[in-house]
Amino acid sequence: MLLFFFLPATVVATVASQALIQDPDSSVLNPAAWGFILLAALLWPLTLPSMLKQKCANWQVVGPVESTECELS
Numbered sequence: 001m002l003l004f005f006f007l008p009a010t011v012v013a014t015v016a017s018q019a020l021i022q023d024p025d026s027s028v029l030n031p032a033a034w035g036f037i038l039l040a041a042l043l044w045p046l047t048l049p050s051m052l053k054q055k056c057a058n059w060q061v062v063g064p065v066e067s068t069e070c071e072l073s
Helices: 002-022 032-044 043-057
Strands: none
Touching: 002 032, 002 043, 032 043
């Protein structure tokens, strides 16, 4: 049961801390930034879907794509 909570929270904390580390304008030593990451990890049921949506929106398809639309008859 705890794994159900801690695994997604770890994913959120990892993605958010990677974004903090890669941002040249933010300080890694800022306690408010780490507090925000902790808050985002605790609220993962709200933050994880938004993070996944943002990551999927940034993906670009290279090459031809087959149509996956279903036609209703």
